[in-house]
Amino acid sequence: MNSIKIVLPIIVLLLFSGCMPKQEDVEGAxxxxxxxxxxxxxxxxxxxxxxxKEKLDKRNPNLYDKNLSSRIYRLIEESxxxxxxxxxxxxxxxxxxxxxxxxSKDEIPSRSDYLILGMYYLxxxxxxxxxGHKIIALEYDIKNLTRLHxxxxxxxxxxxxxxxxxxxxxxxxxxxxxxxxLEKRLKTNSQISYEDLQNLEYIKNKKESLLDPxxxxxxxxxxxxxxxxxxxxxxxxxEPKDLSITALRTMFLFL
Numbered sequence: 001m002n003s004i005k006i007v008l009p010i011i012v013l014l015l016f017s018g019c020m021p022k023q024e025d026v027e028g029a030x031x032x033x034x035x036x037x038x039x040x041x042x043x044x045x046x047x048x049x050x051x052x053k054e055k056l057d058k059r060n061p062n063l064y065d066k067n068l069s070s071r072i073y074r075l076i077e078e079s080x081x082x083x084x085x086x087x088x089x090x091x092x093x094x095x096x097x098x099x100x101x102x103x104s105k106d107e108i109p110s111r112s113d114y115l116i117l118g119m120y121y122l123x124x125x126x127x128x129x130x131x132g133h134k135i136i137a138l139e140y141d142i143k144n145l146t147r148l149h150x151x152x153x154x155x156x157x158x159x160x161x162x163x164x165x166x167x168x169x170x171x172x173x174x175x176x177x178x179x180x181x182l183e184k185r186l187k188t189n190s191q192i193s194y195e196d197l198q199n200l201e202y203i204k205n206k207k208e209s210l211l212d213p214x215x216x217x218x219x220x221x222x223x224x225x226x227x228x229x230x231x232x233x234x235x236x237x238x239e240p241k242d243l244s245i246t247a248l249r250t251m252f253l254f255l
Contacts (some may be wrong), residue, residue, distance in 0.1 A: 034137035034235040041228040041235075042127045048228070049123065050076055052221045053116045059172050059218075064112040072113065076120055079129050085110075085117060095121035099155070099254050105164045112171070115159075122151055122254075126229075142236050147255050149229045149240045154255075156222040157248040173218040177202040178210070 050073060057064045075083045084091050087101055098118030102111055124130070126148035127140070134140060162170045167187070172180065178200045185192060185200075202208040233240045243251075 032136050035134055035139070037235045038127070038137055038140055038232045039134075041232040042123070042129070044228045045123055045225050046076055046079070048221050048225050049116070049119060052119075052218070052225075053112075055218060055221070056112050056116070056171065056173070060112055063110065063171070065110045068110070068113055072116060072120075075117075079124065081121070081124060081130055083117075085113065087114075092117075095119075095125060096254050099151075103158050103162050103170060105170075107164070115155075115171070119152075119155065122148060123225075127232075137236055140232070140236060142233065142238055145229060145233050145236070146238065146240065149226065149233060150243060151254050152222065152226045152229060153243045154248060154251050156219065156226065157251075159218065159222070174214045174216060176208050176212055176214065178208050179214075 053072065053076075057069065071083055074080075084093060085098070086092065087097075092098055092101070092114075095118050098114045098121065101108060102115035102118055108114065126144040128134075128144065159171050159173055164170055169175065169180075178197075181200050181202065182192070182197070185196070197203065197210060203210060230240045
């Protein structure tokens with residue numbers, strides 16, 4: 001209410017002066033530096049989530065619905081909350097439901113879509129996007145952003161290590177293709193020779209090398225999302241803490 005009392009006289013003055021600026025200019029002008037920092041953090045996470053989806057779909061082409069892809073991108077770009085998926089005839093409205101399905105050990109059609117929407121709605125609710133424009137940083141809820149900071153760490157860990165009932169990775173991210181192929185062979189034959197390694201498809205066809213480093217680009221994007229959240233918390237005077245490996249290993253439910 002106090003922020004409205006401050007803004008209204010200025011807007012009236014601008015109207016009578018005949019130089020009314022654009023909406024985004026008005027919003028930026030009436031924001032504190034800290035509030036503007038938090039808003040920019042959210043926008044950065046938006047961009048990172050789109051990049052993450054693009055890379056995830058390319059790496060896991062059978063785990064997303066191509067017919068939904070443009071709709072999900074538009075949802076992220078427009079910061080809406082009007083697109084929900086169903087699972088077993090139930091419409092999912094909570095980010096926790098999406099994330100639990102995405103990391104379920106069961107066979108999940110379009111698993112990546114549940115992951116991306118779970119991450120999106122987690123960020124969307126944590127930054128309280130539906131509550132409208134915020135002028136001062138203290139209008140943000142520290143508890144929500146702290147929860148986001150922890151959940152993103154859990155997601156980053158689970159994407160890297162979680163497997164299904166057949167011990168296959170839920171998502172292919174950091175692994176080279178020859179590593180995935182080798183894992184499958186080791187399930188039926190524990191004795192693998194150097195010649196066997198050379199005959200792995202991606203090695204034999206010289207698409208990859210045994211010396212190639214793992215793909216850390218997914219982890220980099222998630223780390224950047226975590227850092228943006230951490231930056232928002234620091235703008236609110238909080239010093240966020242990273243979860244320990246022991247804590248991450250024991251997290252079965254999202255916060």
